[in-house]
C-alpha cells in the first residue's frame with residue numbers, strides 16, 4: 001500500500017500478521033472497583049452526541065470559567081476545544097488536591113542507585129516546589145505567558161516540577177528527551193525559538209553517572225550558529241548541594257537553579273488563568289522529512305483528555321500507586337506520568353534508571369516496596385524483562401490490578417507472558433494505541449467493559465471513531481479483511497492543534513489526504529490520518545500493523561529515516577544514504593544504514609563506525625544503526641530514486657521481488673552477498 005505511494009519500504013510491510021486470539025475476561029474483583037463499568041458509555045459518546053459528549057471529560061477538571069463553545073471549527077482543521085474557557089493545568093494537577101490530599105504522596109522518586117532511599121514528595125511539597133520554581137522562572141529568567149522554553153531533562157522530579165512551574169505561568173514548555181544529543185536539543189531550541197534552556201548537571205543511568213551538562217554547551221553553541229541566542233542556561237543539580245558535571249558552568253550564561261532557589265523560599269505565584277486553547281507545551285516528533293515537528297498541545301482540551309483517559313482506561317483512583325515506566329521526555333510521560341495521574345490526585349512513580357539495573361528483579365522490588373498497583377510499559381521493555389528474568393516477578397510480593405502496553409504492536413506470545421508472569425494472571429491489560437499528535441489514547445479496550453484480545457489494541461475509545469480507508473478513500477470494513485490507512489473521523493480534545501510554526505505541514509501531513517472539501521468548516525469533512533496501517537476485525541477491534549511513512553519505531557520511539565540519513569550525509573566521505581527498518585526480536589524494529597561513498601574513498605571498518613557515531617551524535621544513541629553497510633552503489637530506479645524497498649527486503653532476509661526494472665540490477669546481488677555474509 002505505502003509501496004505504491006512512495007516506492008519505498010514501510011514498516012507495515014514487515015509487520016507480523018497474527019491469527020485471531022481468544023478473548024480473556026477481566027476479573028470480577030477488578031470490575032467491582034473500576035471507575036467505568038457502564039457499558040452504555042459508547043452510546044453516550046456516539047457521533048450523534050458529538051461534540052457535547054466531551055463535557056464529561058472537561059468536568060473532571062476545575063475551570064475558572066466554562067467555555068463559550070465546546071468545539072470551535074471556524075479555523076478547520078485547527079480545532080479549538082472548550083473555546084473561551086479558562087483554566088490552569090498546574091492548578092488542576094497540584095493546588096486543587098491540597099484540601100483533601102495535601103499529605104499524600106504526589107511523586108515517588110526512585111533513584112537508579114538502589115542504596116538511596118525512595119523520595120516521597122507530597123502534594124503540599126510539590127505545591128511549594130512548583131511555586132518557588134515558577135517565581136524563579138518569572139523573576140530571574142524573565143519568562144512570561146506565551147514564551148517558549150526548552151527543557152533537556154532526564155527522569156528526576158526536577159522535570160515535572162519545571163513543567164508544572166511553566167504551566168502555572170502559561171510558559172510553553174518544550175521538553176527534549178534526556179537521551180537525545182546536544183545537536184538534537186539545538187534543533188528544537190531553534191525551531192521553538194527558546195531563549196532559555198533548562199538542564200541538569202547529570203544523572204544515573206545503567207550504572208554510570210552521565211555528564212548531561214555538556215549537551216547544553218553543544219546545544220547553545222549550535223543554536224547560536226543558526227541565529228537562535230540562548231541567554232540563560234538554568235542548571236538543576238542532581239544532588240542539591242553538589243555540582244557533579246565535569247563540564248564547567250559558563251560565567252554570565254549558566255546559573256544554578258538550586259542556588260537561585262534559596263532566594264525564592266516561600267514565594268507563591270498565582271496560577272495564570274489560561275484560555276483552554278492556549279498552548280501548554282510542544283512535543284517534537286519525527287515525520288517524513290528530516291525536520292522534527294513540534295506538536296502543539298492545548299491547555300484545556302489536552303488536560304481534559306489526558307485526565308479522562310487516565311481515569312477510565314488506566315482506572316486510576318486517588319489511592320492508587322501508579323507507575324508508568326516510560327520517559328517523561330516522550331508524550332507517554334507527559335500525559336501518563338505527569339498530567340493525567342496528577343490531575344487525578346494519584347501517586348505517580350518516577351524511576352530514574354534502566355529497568356534491568358542492577359538486575360532483572362529491580363522493577364519488582366520497586367513495585368513491592370511502593371505497593372504499586374497500576375503498571376504501564378512498552379513491548380520492548382517487556383521483551384527485555386522476559387529475556388533477562390523470565391521467572392523473576394514470582395519472587396516478589398506485589399500485585400497489579402491493571403497494566404498498560406503502548407508504543408508498538410505487542411506479539412501475542414509476549415502479551416501472554418506479560419499477563420501471566422508480570423500480571424500474575426490477576427491484572428487487566430490495556431493495549432493502548434495512540435501518538436504524540438493525539439495527546440492521549442485512541443484505541444484500547446475499556447478495562448472493565450471490554451474483553452481483552454492479545455495482539456489487538458481494541459475498539460475506538462469513547463468519542464473516538466476510527467475508520468480504515470484504502471488509497472482511494474473507500475472504507476475497508478472487517479468483511480474485506482484488508483489493511484489500510486487508519487483515520488479518525490472526528491476531532492477529540494487531546495488532538496494537537498498544529499505543528500508549531502508550520503500550519504501548512506500540519507494540514508498536508510494529517511488532514512489533506514482524505515479531506516472532502518478544503519474550504520469546509522465542518523469537522524465531518526476532515527478525517528485525521530494517523531500514518532499507521534491497520535485492520536479491523538469483526539468485533540470492531542483494531543490491529544495496528546506499523547507506520548506507512550518513513551518513520552522507524554525503535555523500541556517504541558519514533559525516529560525519522562530522513563533524520564538518520566541526513567546525519568550520515570554530514571560525514572564527508574558519504575555520498576548517498578538510505579535507512580531501512582529491520583525486524584528485531586527485542587526492539588521491534590532497528591535501523592539498517594546503507595551508504596555509498598564519494599569517489600576516491602575506501603570502505604573501512606573505521607569509517608563505518610565513524611558514520612555510526614555521527615548518527616548517535618546528531619540524534620542520540622537510540623538511533624544507532626544495527627549495521628552500517630558501505631556499498632558500491634544503491635539500487636536505483638531509472639529516474640534515480642533509491643529503492644529502499646529492495647534494501648529493506650535484503651536486510652530482513654526477504655524475497656526482493658522483481659529487480660529487473662532497476663537502472664542497475666547487478667548491484668542487488670552484490671549487496672545481497674555482502675549482507676548475507
Ligand code: WTA
Nearest residue numbers: 406407408409431432433434435436544558
Ligand atoms: C506506534 C507513542 C501498535 C504507532 C504513544 C504510532 C503502536 C506510533 C501502539 C506513535 C500500540 C503506538 N500498538 N502500535 N498500542 N502505540 N504505536 O508518537 O505506529 O512516539 O503511530 O507515540 O507508535 O509513536 P509516538
